[in-house]
Amino acid sequence: MKPLEKYNPGVLFFYFLLLASIAMFAANPVMIATALMAMIAAASSYTRDGLGRACVFFFIIFVLTSLANPIFSHNGVTVLLVVNDNPITLEAVLYGVMTGVMIFSVLLLFRVFSALMTSDRLLCIFGRAFPKLGLLLAMTIRFVPLFGRQRRKIENTQKTLGLYKNENAIDTIKGKLAVMSAMTTWGLENGIVTADSMSARGYGVRRSRTSFSMYRFERSDAVLLVLVILSCTFIFFGIATDMLKTDFYPRMKLPPFTVYSVICYVLYAGLAFFPFAAKLRDRAHRAALDRVKMHGGSESSFGEKIRSMYQNETEERSTFGEQ
Amino acid sequence: MEVLRAENLNFVYPDGKQALTDISISLGEGEMMCVCGPTGSGKSTLLRLLKRELSPRGERSGSIYISGRRQEELGDREAATQVGFVMQRPDMQIVTDKVWHELAFGLENLGVGQGEIRRRVCEIAGYFGMEEWFDKSTDSLSGGQKQLLNLASVMVMQPRILILDEPVSQLDPIAASDFIATLGKLAREFGISIIAAEQRLEELVPVSDKLLAIKDGRIAAFGDTRECVERLVSDETFAPYMPAAARLFAKLADISKEFCDACGYGAAGKNASMPDSEITETGVHIKPGVEEKLCEEENPCTEGRKQKSRIPLSVGEGRRFLRDTKNIFEEEKCLTARSEGKYDSELCDARTEKTEGIRKDSKVGSAKESQNASRETALEFREVYLSYERTGKDVLRSLSLKVMKGEIFCIVGGNGAGKSTAVCAAAGLVRPYSGKIKVFGKNIRDYKGQELYRECVALLPQDVQTVFLTDDINGRHPYDLSGGEQQLAALDIVLATKPKLLLLDEPTKGLDVSLAESLCKKLKGLAAAGTTIVVVSHDVEFASAIADRCALLFNGEIVSVCESRAFFAGNYFYTTALNRLLR
Amino acid sequence: MLVIRNSSLRRILRVLIPFVAVPLAVLIGAYVFEDKMYAYVSLLITVLAIVLFISGFERRETGSRRMVIVVVMTVLAVVGRFIPIIKPVAAITVISGVFLGGESGFLVGAMTAVISNFFWGQGPWTPFQMFSWGMIGLFAGILSRYLKRSKPILYIYGAFAGVLFSLIMDVWTVLWYEDGFSWEPYLTAIASAAPMTILYAVSNIIFLVILFEPIGKKLERIRTVYGI
Incomplete structure (x- = not known):
């Protein structure tokens, strides 16, 4: 098992x-x-x-x-x-x-x-059967954390630029929406790079693509x-x-x-x-x-280390003796 | 064997803009070609035209041959596999979420079978040394690793030609030179032909066989790298792009020419006999016969140069060249000449640094320090400890520094040294768990709400695209601007908040030489007007040009801080190419 | 990207898939497998969505760009689902449908359900969410001409989409807790879910008011500048 x-x-x-x-x-x-x-x-x-x-x-x-x-x-x-x-x-x-x-x-x-x-396991199953769907899912899964990180970055930058300067609820909501809008632009414009990178590597060359999995x-x-x-x-x-x-x-x-x-x-x-x-x-x-690590590892006392080395040696000898 | 050829290539964008005029180039197997030119010169357009899938929309005339066949005649599969393309932004080129999946992506597109993909993916991961992070998600990689992954996932398709559009402009210098070394290895070991465009050629030129310089869509120079560099180094537009060693060589050549002229021996008079006497009025003691050698070797006008007098391209070659001519130039010559303002100041500054510069600078430094003591502190870190995760490693540990009002302060250091974290902490975006940060004498925690950002502190982040909140900047869409223009536009937006303390995180990323210069001027003007500027950067050339004082950050703490010139003269790795040349 | 070259086949698929195949899959999933084989059903609907999406392609070279844009919109919707209480998922789906075409809209809706449920939990409700959001996007594409022209119609559609979503999800509630579908518990479910229905409708209108113009402009720009 x-x-x-x-x-x-x-x-x-x-x-x-x-x-x-x-x-x-x-x-x-x-x-x-x-x-x-x-x-x-x-x-x-x-x-x-x-x-x-x-x-x-x-x-x-x-x-x-x-x-x-x-x-x-x-x-x-x-x-x-x-x-x-x-x-x-x-x-x-x-x-x-x-x-x-x-x-x-x-x-x-x-x-x-x-x-x-996890996403890669699910992709292994879906991808084999439906390679295109697999790719679409894989890309989305990759983009979600990327977008999350970018959102935080934009928020931080805009904070220093005085986005939330009025410090009230309406201003905060307005700010969040502005950040979301900036993120959309960022995603769409930079998505073109991803698309180019896909075409450059032969995306769409064949009618059917394979789906590779390490499993x-x-x-x-x-x-x-x-x-x-x-x-x-x-x-x-x-x-x-x-x-x-x-x-x-x-x-x-x-x-x-x-x-x-x-x-x-x-x-x-x-x-x-x-x-x-x-x-x-x-x-x-x-x-x-x-x-094993606690007893035979490098952190153990010197005496124990010697003993374990010695034990290993005797064990080795005995196996040699049997041969 | 010729792998790639372009003949009389012309290209006009749909808006009528002529991007390329009459470009004819060729590239042999295993050759590496370096493409340079100012922003907007048409480099990217040319590179994209060479890769059929990425050809921009517009009117093209002329022909492109890939391995002897017209580009249009290639099948889809061939076009995809024969030419590989790597772009600028490492992050956005990655398509899938796992490293191994990304490597397999191209092969999946071609419909290669499972077993074959597994073999090729594992092989390439082994070659590029990616075993350690093979199973990781692509999100967790560093910038350098991401770009290496992009290269590897193109290489797995076994291309014959590799095109790279500013591949290292977003990387730190160490990752960049690793990446370029990898490129050189690919060209040598697999006979892959490589075309790479880049803003800064310090690392790329020494390994490339050919050089193509483009200006306004026309070829300014094309051919053997050394010959082109020799030609371009005296060209006004291209000189700043050339490697430091070559520029130094050119300067020396000018000086030697001046010497010759001063002695009454111009290029024409080089065969005349040398004077035995010393040139007393300049205080230069020239031994008989030496000057002749000098004239012959270093004067670009001289015909029939010998092998060893070829223009140096790398720091190593430059040092060898300097060693050979060391006996010719003695320190005092340089010094005397400098006192008369006869030589190029850059050269002499660098030359003198080694001998008396440090001594003198330390004096200047101490003088400045006493001056600083009377000045107000703009930013102060006092034993700051910071970590992002509760149990994680400290990103900043016991970071202490003081920045005076009106000063330009640079922090240099490697990847992950905590540079960005330091500026974010100064901007109040991350909180240290111990220690104090004071902005204009007031603890950063005592600034309530947005007070810190009201005409006080402003930050230009590393990713300048986060600055653009609207889709309209002076009538243009921010994403229509080139990388360098975006950088400057973002700076303008940041400056509009009228900060007293300006924090800049990698301001020269993606800037070409001329834009970096204008940025430099702008910042110096601001500092003169009383703005305090803190720059963190990988770019030591820029830091040395702009900073009053510099600090080296290593592993979250400042290991040295001193007056800029002494700083770069004293450093061994974190210093300008010129300093390395003249060490 | 796979292209269906035959235009009449494409047209047939465009009608057949959303109006016949997908409802059929949901019903069969509900009755034959007694709704317990949600994995198969969600798989099937996703595949249908993909085929539908593909049938919307006219030119091949725009394939990868269009695909990335769909992914970007999906990610926006997925990230938007983390906003507390009011969710912009349906609004973003509608916008995608209007500006990128019904097929893309369908795909954005359906994919958002699958991906966001990695965070919110996968389960038998996944195919129903896929279907409802997908349909909202598809209809938005079909009606795009009217929705672009008139704001009131757009907001009415948004409200209608919220109600539609709630109605379809109520079907799931009934099928899951009772054995088989019947009207009485369905009406009870609708009644008990009324506050949610109103919330859906209101949040759709709010987000359409806020997002429709700006995101629409960005999408239009991408389409003209990069030729998608």
Whole structure:
């Protein structure tokens, strides 16, 4: 297992797609719970600010969807309370909660996906299939930070030239707009240079351009791809044959635990926790490297250094001896 | 083998402006041609005409041959690959967001397969030493790296001709000379023919085989570099563009001619016997036979020059030439002559600096310092520490300096030394985390809101395009102006705020020699009128011409600061070509 | 740049793609894949946008310049989306459509959605945003003659664009939270999103008032000076 970032972007894309589709189609509490736990683990280890602020927003969505269902849907037999002659049923609440959890975990999954699918990975996928689109995206992605930097530069310069001299809100807004206008001119005029640079390097010479990517398709990618396809086929078969289906109305009925469904749950858990497992392994590996550095590195005490050198030497000798 | 030829090329822009008249040039395989000329002389138009994809709109007559075939007959693919083109602005030429992707861009356009692209991209990255930043995003590179990337991503298409339009004008001197060295290597090792236009030829001329000088769209000189330089160095328009060594040579030649005249031996009299006596009235002691050698070697009018008397192009050649003629010129000659105002002042200044100049200057310096003490300080940095990121490296560390009112103060230093940061801090755009900055005796933090910028401090930023807020400058669109004109227009806008303290960040970027001179005059006039000017620049020639005092910034701190002349005489690397010649 | 030389094919594509293919893709995406395969749908719409864009080309040599200008406008819209509360995305899309042609307008709108969602989060809403902003740009191109001539019409169009955007996004809301589309929740969604709709419309008008003239002038200049 290599770190998730090292896998081929196409394989990763496919993996996330299937993972999300199963979570959405299965409508199975066990699987959705698994997905939720796995995605919380993954989001906290892959995204920069962990679960962070975005999750508050996701949680609000979760609460809203959970509440919305019992308000709109009055199916189900177990009436909890009656509001304005409308019964609120346990089944509707449960269904709402499950939908909420599902949406919450899928949103988390998108977050992990966004963190992993950096622009160059996404370009690798899109670019292969649609080279022209790939180029357009690549150019835009390059221009966004460039424009941001230019905006700051213009703002600074204009500040010294007395752009915001009246120091009130209207003046500030006017100033910002003037900066935006200057930035537009700058972008358009200098864009011509970029365009010339493109034509000079043969842009438009051929009807179809290729799209190059540094990512290779390795054996480990193939292994992951095959594993993902096999287990997903297995699970999808379960979904298609209603073996994993949960009924909510009129009364909630969980699917029976059969050998098949348990295998499905285990497979799905394996799939869903894969990013987290890969991260853990990677961390352990790095921690081990740090330990080696601490003990055998140049920062260690002289005595330790000698000892480690000596140990290495004896090890080498012993290997020579074996030969 | 001839790779490129243009015959009787004429070009008229749609607005009726005749840009090129009767241009005929040719370039052989592996040859390097340097194109020079004032702003607006038609350099860019010519270079763009040579690359079909970039030909400007307008009326063209005459023909261009690429590898013996007419330019129009080339297929799209051939036209794209055979001729490579690198432009001025490093940033805007980059198309994609990753270094490796940028390298692959041209090959992608040609529809080359994955494996082949991978091989060629990696190969070229290895050749240009780009492994370190191969995976980086293009946004994070320095200016020099960006321009190298532009060159590499053209080279990956394996062109036979490489055209560069002012490729190093936006780079600092060290990156520029690295870039030019790379060009020379490409010409030598791969037989690529190179045409490069540039404003400053100090570095480019020594490595080029041919030189093309254009003025008002016509050829002023074309041919072997040395011959052209020899011819142009006495030309009024082109002399300032020539390398310092060549200019010095020309001056020496003039002097020697004067000597000959003074002795009664003009160019015509060179075969006459030399006098054994000393020339007492000028105080010059000339040993018998030496003057004859001098006349023969250094006088441009002399026919049948020997090999070693050829005009020097680089500092190295210049030094060798000076060494050879050292016995001829003795210090006292120069000094005496100077006292009589007979010699060119530039030459003599430089000559004397080495011996007594520093001594004298230090005296002058101390005198000035005592004078300064009585003057008001315009800008003061007191142990300023600044860093952009909380945990990042210090950009300025313990920076202390004092600029007096009415003074022109220059800060020179390499890339990333913190020059720009220093002026931004002085303009109140970035805040130090420790230390004090005082503007006219008042702490910069005590200036509230926009107070600092009301007829007090103004900054001309490195990127002058950020100055233009409107699309109309004296009836013209700012982007219709050439780089140099933009620079001057921006300065005018900045000056309109009537600053007492003017901060200039790389004011000579993209300026040609004549514009730099007019800028120099303008700034000196301002200083005389009482404006304090702080310039940070890579351009040591400009700094030496303009500054009262200079400081060398290294790694965020000032390592030396003294009176301008002593500063450049004392420096080894950060000094003018002339100083290097005469060290 | 790829050119479609056949002018009648070009004309057909110009009509077919925005009015038949793109809505079809959205509907199929919504029903057949139950809206869960947003990635495919957004991909498909983007490709359609590109084909549409290409079909707008007349001369080949302007290809790269025009492309860069579209990129610049897209970047402006993407950067503009960082402005708090009122967003200039639709206004910039309209301006691009008016001055660069409907195809470019479509592309600016669609690309802005994809790129800005790298910052704002990709998800099933991406194709809907692509489609709505794209259409706003396209119609602006078709109506460019009237929009250039009369300011009131321009502002009405801006307001209409805001409403259109909101209506299309409400479809997404319904499809995503309910299984399949039905009118009742759709109307509820429209009602609950009314404040947002007004905000969209108002911010479109504000930005059109501010940006239309200056950016229009700049684009006109680029077109005449550099021959695009």
